[in-house]
Amino acid sequence: MIWEDTAGAEKARLEASIPQEWRVTIPQDVKSTLSLPQDTNVLTEAELRITNASATELVKQLGAGQLTSVAVTTAFCKRAALAHQAVNCLHDFFPDAALARAKELDQYLAEHGKPVGPLHGLPISLKDQLRVKGRQTHMGYTAWINKVDQDSSVMVDLLERAGAVFYTKTSVPQSLMVCETINNVNGRTVNPRNKDWSCGGSSGGEGAIVGFRGAVLGIGTDIGGSIRVPAAFNFLYGLRPSHGRLPYAKMANSMEGQETIHSVVGPLGHTVADLRLFVGSVLSQQPWAYDPKVIPMPWRQSEEEAAKAKIASGQLTLGYYECDGNVLPHPPIVRGVKTVVNALQGAGHNVLPWEPYEHPYAVDLANKVYASDGGADVYGVLKESGEPAIPNFQDLINPSLPKLDLNEVWDAQLKKWHYQMAYLKAMEAFEKKHGRELDAIIAPITPTAAVRHNQFKYYGYATAINVLDFTSVTVPVTFADKGLDKVNDTFSPLTKMDEAVQAEYDPEAYHGAPVAVQIIGRRLTEEKTLAIAEEIGRLLGNEVAS
């Protein structure tokens, strides 16, 4: 069988999983599909209200028996079906299994008068790296189609124990190593706000489905921006926790066993409270008892409260940077950073310029690590089916690259440690100079607003933070505005990449595209960094529950 047949059959199976009564017709000339749920009659008014609510609000009502899981699951299944028709975000869709599970949870609540756990009855979307026993995880590789998972990922088991309902697995780019979402099985996933824009990647299907509110919470992974970029491009919050905080065990991956820069797993959602609900629910299940890489560190309420006290008293000290020394962001992003700085300063906090310490060095190191096996792992899987590499990946990593020798990898690992150490020293110097603790750093997460297809060129704003293993939260800020964000006519390129990226800016084409920043905390500061991100959302007026 040639690979096109296998991939085509899988795509047909997926399309057939959308029930007839949830199908709609979408005019070809529509750019934004965000209003599709309102504009069609697949969802009832009640279902629209449910899918527009926050996860925090939903679990409250589910736990109190004010909403049934069947009702909530039905609503999200319908909206996910619309999302897929609109933006092509699914790899797998299993509403029947989800509704059966929802029914069981409703019965449990009726019988026991209490929820099974903190996520009782809540549908959660899964990136197609998370395994669900009995289903498949093709991850965009033709060779992996129809391989049935014998075991669930630890994250899936724990969420299930906390009461979550699974109904979707969402699209990823081939290899997971790029920040747009396209593969030979499913094709391309686009942005619900404008089909000419990317939904981001590699957790692009999650970004798109949550952005469309076909899911209220999604789970992504991030080795070089793959949670933060789709969050940014879909006007969402996204948490890249530090390595060891949340369980990655038994998930599918590219380049498995590569540990020089770890991929991490984390949530995407509409509010920080929802991300906190997710993290707290997982930690309450003691993930370290199942995934040996997880640190035995429960949710530290005291850290959250200390941060909130500092916030309440207007005593935060934040650094910020607009340019990392490699590539200047487009005007909407520079304005986004300024907007956040102004909002915090307006609330009395200290916001001071942060000199991004040798980020170009970190970016080079990251690229070396990502390409360290010369693509052997990814190209090996492609060879199994005979399918070609997607151009987005081939441009980054291809078999002509030399594989690193083991001692070269050790050298890279040592360099990483030394770089991290030097970064801490730079932070210490900042703190000594200003006599204040540096609470977090405000920075671009991409140089562009939600990018046009095949235009994602520079990963460095994301990857430098992966090298540091710092906690980072994407915060949606505003939208590109052709009236405000004029072409930068004093621009003088720092690098060839800088020139190429800036040349892509077109005020008309990007008008309305989501603009985000990342809030960067030290390693394993999820409680504090989320609290600061939440406060920024509150100050901007973007943190709305529904």
Added chain:
Amino acid sequence: MIWEDTAGAEKARLEASIPQEWRVTIPQDVKSTLSLPQDTNVLTEAELRITNASATELVKQLGAGQLTSVAVTTAFCKRAALAHQAVNCLHDFFPDAALARAKELDQYLAEHGKPVGPLHGLPISLKDQLRVKGRQTHMGYTAWINKVDQDSSVMVDLLERAGAVFYTKTSVPQSLMVCETINNVNGRTVNPRNKDWSCGGSSGGEGAIVGFRGAVLGIGTDIGGSIRVPAAFNFLYGLRPSHGRLPYAKMANSMEGQETIHSVVGPLGHTVADLRLFVGSVLSQQPWAYDPKVIPMPWRQSEEEAAKAKIASGQLTLGYYECDGNVLPHPPIVRGVKTVVNALQGAGHNVLPWEPYEHPYAVDLANKVYASDGGADVYGVLKESGEPAIPNFQDLINPSLPKLDLNEVWDAQLKKWHYQMAYLKAMEAFEKKHGRELDAIIAPITPTAAVRHNQFKYYGYATAINVLDFTSVTVPVTFADKGLDKVNDTFSPLTKMDEAVQAEYDPEAYHGAPVAVQIIGRRLTEEKTLAIAEEIGRLLGNEVAS
């Protein structure tokens, strides 16, 4: 210059650093040098009392001004000088610098009426991997002699800030990868209890000097038993913390950047209270602000107290094993495990057999990792000076071994994770079966009591725990006894290694050699595992302050 000249000059420099008035004559036929301090008149009665005290007691008196740091430092310098003459345990000795520092600390206390930190005035010995600015770290490599350190290790900086005084750097085996202590610069370090026995390794100099009470606390490192084995061979407690608990940054090492199995740093001492003092003092200095690999996890008093409450109520559940499936320990070690089991059962705790889950697999994996670069790093350093490899190392790793390909290393890393996961699952099954939490596991740390020279053959009891990254504490138990520990005449070898190890047992030769076990806790359970180790010491009557 040929390497012998460089090494010889360094050895001569070291010997000249022992002041004339601290030199003694040791008869050739003496096996044990433990009583040398009492038998000679280098130390005063007061100095003998000081050096026989615990660190916990000493810091109390130092902080209260009841003892001066000059007095305490003088006492330990003298006793360290005797230790070196007895067992050849030093690589560097700097009493003048130490006494100058002690004087400053005494002045500080006099002026401010309070100690600088929790270790105020306390001398601590350093394995010759820890860097002290302005001194050298040759680590047994001729090529590294006379390279002056431009910066101190993070651990050294933090201990200094906590008030510690440094006066010694102690011997290690060439490469650090073996559990005896011999190199071409310093020769061999022997056991204070019997010069025919090894002091262990690689933190062998630390084991010997603390065993001799030339130091009250020592700092070792452990990638395959290198803290636990010298602790065992010198009747000491030794803590191998989990990776990420204590700062390793800026220390010298072999195979730097190798992170598949991390080397970790931890203390050796005479009491668990002293180890706790050490760990607590380091954590109080927030090592995670300086070493990015350290987890922001302060000493968790609540974990310690929960463990102590469980101990007090006789409610511990421990597993134990005598054989790992590869090599049966010598009779004294088997008796050591039984002694601990009996003591705990006698106190009402639950002690149940633990099936060591596929340890031979873990041991093979560890050996593969240790040899993964085919010795390129170590032999590269040897080549710089032209010195030969020590046989103990050459037997394990030599340039004829193939270097692993990067994807093979990733595969090993993945196997490690899966193994760790399977181990957690086995623990979960144990807990379900017995309806009780498994608090820790009692196991041999070596198959032999303090081993005869060049007879250390099997590392697996230690290395399986390094693969798991579990917290482990060496607990001294008893001494080999030719009257009790007869040759095992029903022995039937499991493996060739098993046969070779058991053949080495000779009741006469091992009579009196220290026997220890390790107490193994889950990852990052230093508080709990130390509490359990302390209770075992108390039950055995071995936990004595002086």
